[in-house]
Amino acid sequence: MRETVQLAIMFADIAGSTKLFETVGDTKAREITSRCIDLLKRVTQDHGGRVVKTIGDEVMCTFPSSDRAADASVKMQEEVGAHGLRWGTDLKIRVGFHFGEVIQENDDVFGDAVNLAARMSGQAKGDQIITTGETMACLSPRLKNKCRKLLTTMVKGKTAPIGIVELTWGEEEELTIMAGHSRSITQHNTGPTMSISFEGRVITLCHADPVVSFGRGSTNTFVVPDSMSSRVHARIEFRGGQIYLVDQSTNGTYVQLSNGEPPILVHREERPIEGAGVIGLGRVVTPNDPLAVHFQ
Template identity: 45%
Template sequence: MTRSQTNKQAILFADIADSTRLYDALGDAPARELIAHCLNLLSDIITAGHGIAIKTIGDEIMSTFNLPHHAASAAVQMQEQVSLDSMLNADNIQLRIGLHYGPVIQEEKDVYGDAVNVAARMVEQAKAGQIITTKGTLDLLGTRHQTTARIVDQTRIKGKRSPIDIYELNWGQPEELTMITTITGDLMRPEKGHDLALGLQFRGLRFAVNHKNPVINLGRDTTNGIVVNDPKVSRLHARIELRKDKFILVDQSTNGTYLSREDGLTALLRRDEIALPDRGIIGLGQKAESNDTGAILFEML
């Protein structure tokens, strides 16, 4: 009979992003060789970082760590080493990493349970080059990670009553950090009828996006619907469009677009898009407070 043991561990999933592209571009044998090289590199990092490589599943490796900061350090080293490896760089190999610390059930050489499910959800949320974790795990990490991490989303996880906040851990220079910006679940408004409208306010002027006027452009150029004359703002910086009863903020800038929610959390968009919550503040090229001259306030009408 198999004996099981329950304790808390950090679970880390590392996945080779867009691996099907490698098979298409290189062929089966060279692609498998490259993926094996990458997974061997990750396994070595796990072992050296006080972790255990549990198993590989195709182009993904799953590992456990007794301490959350060991898992976070290993995740950073994985991203750094892959970015520096000449063999992997030649074919633009990138990782998606998700990690979470929590209760697990250990059975022989495998692990199951809540932390595994949450960590698996984190790697699903990650984009190429990102390390994604939960607020609870971030709170257990050191100052270095806590001061550079940024909230990127809220997501629902099976078995959890409420959505959880998820964060990206920075492993490069701050300007290299890219945010996940597809907010789901409760942050998206319920569907409404064709009277749906979004009101915007900028420097005392009022604007609206609705079914008659489904798009408004934001930027420094005078052809935009809302003109923000600031050096950090691109000529055609961003736009808001009504799409299937949701208002979508689309960034197309150099310095990014900041979306501050009513609960005080801020997401940064870089060449990405996000569904707007019921109300908040948009900052072009920099975070904006409600009384800033560059703040664009919005609210569902």
């Protein structure tokens, strides 16, 4: 039977599955991805949704409302995060969804809303949930308050710009957990180093401790609760005697050197840094900005 209905369409897939196979081997990777897909199916059903199909390491499903899709997407992220540790890997998923009119026929769904949901999944990074501004407008206030607008952009197949929105999750708990951890930590090492500080906490980057990370998520070395920062925003690495800034965010990372030169934008790339200055996640900051990360 062919009918036109209003549904939330969701795509959820495993981020970095190719790397997973390279890291743990084919047999273990297949076991982990299979368990993850089963988990995503279970969460879908628990929230009143229907699994339409699985495509490799991706699940396509539908929900009767945007709220149910949103709640399911948050639960998927929470469950995958918890189970990934038990499976012995830092597993992450990307989720994208959109609510709109679709054609439903023979247990499958078609239409512009399906294509747009797939585009939102393509916009997401691991640990991220992406939807459209149109879908955000359909959410209840409880969920709308967890959304943040990222950008407006043209999407293939659409004549008008589409609002890209992130549905955040787990952040209230993360900020509470980190609240008591702003003590000063100084490590002593020989050789080249870089001192990095935020909110009174100081870490020395060196050969022995070669990476620090920044973002809204609690797994980062420095949790920066800025609305412009991504959950996993950027990291600074000590590699081969050189310090690199590696950005993996939506809005980019700005480096303001103390020599007075214009800010440098690093976006989805890496760049060597040296000297002293401040880093802003998603925006330009000054040394006195409370959300500025200092380095020297």
